Structures are given as structure tokens and as C-alpha cells.
Amino acid sequence: SENRTYWESELETLPRAELEKLQLRRLNESLHLAARSPHYAKCAQIGRMLREGIKSIEQIRELPFTTKxxxxxxxxxxxxxxxxxxxxxxxxxxxxxxxxxxxxHNQHDLASWANLMARSLYAAGVRQTDVFQNMSGYGLFTGGLGFQYGIERLGCLSIPAGAGNSLRQIKLMRDFGTTVAHAIPSYLGRLHEVFLAEGLDPRRDTQLHTLVIGAEPHTEEQRRRIEAMFGVKAYNSFGLSEMNGPGVAFECTEQNGLHIWEDAYIVEIIDPQTLEPLPDGERGELVMTTLDRQAMPVIRYRTRDLTRILPGACPCGRTHRRIDRITGRSDDMFIIKGCNVFPMQVEGILMKLPEVGDNYRIILDHLDDQDEMIVEVELKREWFSGDVERLTRLQRRIAHLLRDEVLLRPLVRLVEPGSLPRTESKAVRVIDRRKTS
Ligand code: ADP
Ligand code: K
Ligand code: ZN
Incomplete structure (x- = not known):
């Protein structure tokens, strides 16, 4: 019925010991299935494990990783x-x-995925009575159909709007009383601008109460901004195509990390250099094994995403552990003048400043015989005025804050709102021009 707390109470609150027993049984099944594929059929360790039997989940560490x-x-x-x-x-x-x-995917896989997606949305407070607009690209990208089948499984009225075309998005929202929408976070700043340009305020002129945001890294600051712009709660949604797509890990209404569905995946965090397992609480690379997929099981997949397991239980009562928001990918770190920088460090600083708008980019270039990091920052409309002195002070302050964070003084360029290029898919935050020159 409408008022229950969980989509699947028994599975979501399974005591840890039982959950691990279920994982062990499913790992066994997954390895049996995997061994039918040409790739894993060649894997001697899987063959041996299947002959000798698996006694504990930890034994998974004896198996090789799978990479992109x-x-x-x-x-x-x-x-x-x-x-x-x-x-x-x-x-x-x-x-x-x-x-x-x-x-x-086979029939079973798609049903399982839709169920995980419905479970995730339910945990974020979405109900059958909601009108759900999916502003994600459809087609081969999993954010379209992945959400679509989950929304339908949950029973919401679904609006498969697809990505972009903000005026149409706004019209759909208002015509059908959309209450929940899904989009990538970098698009929502743009959508908000279009609302304002139309003389509309999404807080007043829509019935939105929830946004689901994901598919690309974003900071807590960006989430809070999105919540304020639209007058909603925004929940973090994490997934990757190799593990289905969306519905892998999701925030519950506590908004304190993303429950990763451990009846469907085995989760490990490893040190990306030594490849050794890391204890709960330590940040490293997320490694995942499918437990409920038949057509294409994937064993110990190195996601390259950096996160950590959050220690402790969640007040919501779900026993599936939580991961912290993704701070980047091990391969999107760049090195400039000897400093290791993650784009999310820059975003974290920028989004705290009330003068800064919702778009920025980092350009790495070779200027006057040395490497430079240039940060282009869109300002809010009311800040982009002719007062040169005020802008210069702001520019210096941003450069200073960034230097304290990344240990390198960048060149900061303040630009007009709407002037940086925008994508309808995932935002491109870093442009490296050093290699071409
Ligand atoms: P592609 O690899 O073509 O971008 P995917 O949909 O498989 O297509 O992308 C998955 C990747 O997107 C993840 O490995 C992760 O890097 C990123 N991602 C997805 N959801 C989130 C999220 N909530 N926070 C941060 N990064 C995310
Ligand atoms: K409905
Ligand atoms: Zn929870």
C-alpha cells in the first residue's frame, strides 16, 4: 500500500548475516553463469573456485579484476x-x-533492474501518486530506459521527456503537474535560467517536490543550490552501464550517503595503486560484482569511481551499506605543475560562493612557456556588472581560495552568465590543451 516504508521490507532490512549468506549463494550462481562466457571460461581461478567451492565472500579477492x-x-x-x-x-x-x-540483458535481468530502480526511487520518497518526468537522454544511454522501467514498475505516471528542449520540459511540467523529475545536475542550472527568462519561478509555478540527480559527479554545495532553486529535495542517484545503469546506489530520504544494493552486488573498495582492499571509511576505487544478472555477469569490475563505505547504520533501517558521494574518477585527476587536482575540488570552492553562477570549466594550457590552470567562472547576472574594481576583488578572492585548496594559483576568468558552452549530456569540466601544442 501507499504508506509502507520500504519497497521490499524483508530484503532491504535483512540482517547482515543473512544478507551475506544470500550474497554467497548468488556469487556461486553468478560464477557458474559467468564461466559460460568466452571471456570468463578462460579464467583459471574461476574454474578452480567452482570445483573447490566457495566458502566465504572474502574469497572473491582470489579472482582477477575485470576492467573496461x-x-x-x-x-x-x-x-x-x-x-x-x-x-x-x-x-x-x-x-x-x-x-x-x-x-x-535477458528477461530476468531487465525485471531485476526495473525492481532495483523502483526500490531506489521508493527509498527517496517517490510514490505511485507521483508524476515523474525523466529528462534524461533515451536510447543506448541507460538513464533513459533504466529510469523508464523503474518508474513504471513503481506505478507513477511517467513522462519520457528525454533530454534538452527546456521550453518543452517546462510546458510538460506545468501541463501535467510533474511532482518528481530526473536530470543530470549540470542541466538544472540551465533549466532554471529558462524558467526565469519565461517569467516563471519553479518554486511557485510547478508542483515539483523532488529531483533525482546523478550520472555525473557533483558536490554537496551543488545539490543544496539545486534544492534552493527549485524548492525541492534532491537525491543522488549513482549507477554505471556495466552494472546495469541507474539503480545501483541511491540516497534514501536521510540524504546521508547512497545505499548500494548488496543483494544485487558485491561491493569492494580498493587502493587503486596497490589494488589491496581498504577498510570501511577509507576512500578508494569502487569494485563491483553482479549477483543478479544472468545474460552477462561481471566479476570484480573496476569502476574507477572514487568513494568510501560510510561506517555505521542508517536511521532508515535499511541494512545495505552506504557509499559516500563520488568525488571523481581515478582517471579524471589531472596533474599540473606537480599538483594533483580533482575537478570536484574546484567545484566545491566555487559553489560555496554566492556570486558564482552554475557553470564553470577548467582549461589546462601551455602559456608563455609554462603550464597554467585557467578557471572560467560564470557569475550570477546581478554580479556581472560594470564595476571593474569589485570584479577584480572577487577574481583575486577566488584565485586565493583555489590556491589554498589545490596548492597552485590558477588564472581566474570571470565570464557572463550563459557564455560557457553547455552540453545536453554530461558536462565537460576539463579541457586539456597542453598535449596539442
Ligand atoms: P559513460 O561511461 O558513457 O559516461 P555510464 O552511464 O556508464 O556512461 O557512466 C557511468 C559513470 O558515470 C560512473 O562510472 C560514474 O563515473 C558517473 N556517475 C554516475 N552516477 C554518478 C553520481 N551520482 N555521482 C558521480 N558520478 C556518477
Ligand atoms: K500512477
Ligand atoms: Zn537510509
Missing amino acids: DDLRQDFPWGFLAADKREVIRLHSSSGTTGNPTVVF
Whole structure:
């Protein structure tokens, strides 16, 4: 019924010991299935483990990792563990950089994914009575269909709006009384500008109460801004195509980390250099194993996403552990003048400043014989005025705050709102021009 706390109370609140028993049983099944694929059939460790039996979850550490390169090399059929006739959908990365990757699903897999998605949304307070507008791109990108089937499984009225076309988004929202919407965080600043340009205030002129934001890294500061702009609660949604897509980990209404669904995945955090496991609380690379996927199980996948397991229980009563928001990918760190910098460090500083708007980018360039980090910052309309002295003071202050954070003084350029390029898909925050010159 409408007022229950959990989508699946028993599974979501399973005592840890039982949850681990379930994981062990499912790991066994997943390894059996995986061994049918050409890629894992070659894996001697899996073969041995299946012969000798698995006694504890920790034994997973004896198995090799799977990387994005493995998926690329064995593209397209190498990871398929089922008869082709049984497969009913694939999602594939665009492959604009390097070879593409592909993930296959059968009936069971898609039902399981839709259920995880419904469970996630339910935990964030979404109910059957909500009108849900999905402003994510459809097609091969998993944010479209992944959400769509979850919304329908939950029973909301779904509006598959797709990405972009802000005027149409706003019209749909107002015509049908949208109460929940899903979008990437970098798009929402743009959407808000269009609301204002139309003389509308989303806090007053829509019925939105919840936004689901994800698919790209963002800071707590950016979340709070989005909540203030739209007058809603915004919940962090994490997923990746290799592990289905959205519905892997999700914030509950406590907003204190993302429950990662451990009946469907085994979660490890490793040191990305030594590859050794890290204890709860320590930040490292997230490694995941599918437990409820048949057509294409993936074992110990190195996501490259950096996070940590949050110690302690969540007041909501769910026993599935929580990960902290993703602070970046091990491969999006850049090094300039010997300093290691993550784009989210820059965002964290910028979004705390009330003068700063919602878009920025970092350019790495080779100027006058040395490498420079240039931070272009869009200001809020009311701040972008002709008062040069005031702007110069602000520019110095930003450079100073950034230097304290990243230990390198960047060149700061203050630009007009709306002047930086925008994408309808994930934001491009860093442009490295050093290699081409
Ligand atoms: P692509 O790799 O083509 O971008 P995916 O949808 O598979 O397509 O992207 C998954 C990646 O997106 C994750 O590995 C992670 O880096 C990022 N991501 C997804 N959700 C979040 C989130 N809530 N916070 C931070 N990063 C996220
Ligand atoms: K409904
Ligand atoms: Zn919780």
C-alpha cells in the first residue's frame, strides 16, 4: 500500500548475516553463469573456485579484476553468458573514445533492474501518486530506459521527456503537474535560467517536490543550490552501464550517503595503486560484482569511481551499506605543475560562493612557456556588472581560495552568465590543451 516504508521490507532490512549468506549463494550462481562466457571460461581461478567451492565472500579477492579494457577487447560477444536467443536488450557505450563496450540483458535481468530502480526511487520518497518526468537522454544511454522501467514498475505516471528542449520540459511540467523529475545536475542550472527568462519561478509555478540527480559527479554545495532553486529535495542517484545503469546506489530520504544494493552486488573498495582492499571509511576505487544478472555477469569490475563505505547504520533501517558521494574518477585527476587536482575540488570552492553562477570549466594550457590552470567562472547576472574594481576583488578572492585548496594559483576568468558552452549530456569540466601544442 501507499504508506509502507520500504519497497521490499524483508530484503532491504535483512540482517547482515543473512544478507551475506544470500550474497554467497548468488556469487556461486553468478560464477557458474559467468564461466559460460568466452571471456570468463578462460579464467583459471574461476574454474578452480567452482570445483573447490566457495566458502566465504572474502574469497572473491582470489579472482582477477575485470576492467573496461577487458570489455573493449572482447567486444562484442566475449562476455555473453547466455544463448543469444534469450537476450532481449543491449546497452552500448558510444565508443567516441576507443572501442565501444556492450552489456546484454535477458528477461530476468531487465525485471531485476526495473525492481532495483523502483526500490531506489521508493527509498527517496517517490510514490505511485507521483508524476515523474525523466529528462534524461533515451536510447543506448541507460538513464533513459533504466529510469523508464523503474518508474513504471513503481506505478507513477511517467513522462519520457528525454533530454534538452527546456521550453518543452517546462510546458510538460506545468501541463501535467510533474511532482518528481530526473536530470543530470549540470542541466538544472540551465533549466532554471529558462524558467526565469519565461517569467516563471519553479518554486511557485510547478508542483515539483523532488529531483533525482546523478550520472555525473557533483558536490554537496551543488545539490543544496539545486534544492534552493527549485524548492525541492534532491537525491543522488549513482549507477554505471556495466552494472546495469541507474539503480545501483541511491540516497534514501536521510540524504546521508547512497545505499548500494548488496543483494544485487558485491561491493569492494580498493587502493587503486596497490589494488589491496581498504577498510570501511577509507576512500578508494569502487569494485563491483553482479549477483543478479544472468545474460552477462561481471566479476570484480573496476569502476574507477572514487568513494568510501560510510561506517555505521542508517536511521532508515535499511541494512545495505552506504557509499559516500563520488568525488571523481581515478582517471579524471589531472596533474599540473606537480599538483594533483580533482575537478570536484574546484567545484566545491566555487559553489560555496554566492556570486558564482552554475557553470564553470577548467582549461589546462601551455602559456608563455609554462603550464597554467585557467578557471572560467560564470557569475550570477546581478554580479556581472560594470564595476571593474569589485570584479577584480572577487577574481583575486577566488584565485586565493583555489590556491589554498589545490596548492597552485590558477588564472581566474570571470565570464557572463550563459557564455560557457553547455552540453545536453554530461558536462565537460576539463579541457586539456597542453598535449596539442
Ligand atoms: P559513460 O561511461 O558513457 O559516461 P555510464 O552511464 O556508464 O556512461 O557512466 C557511468 C559513470 O558515470 C560512473 O562510472 C560514474 O563515473 C558517473 N556517475 C554516475 N552516477 C554518478 C553520481 N551520482 N555521482 C558521480 N558520478 C556518477
Ligand atoms: K500512477
Ligand atoms: Zn537510509
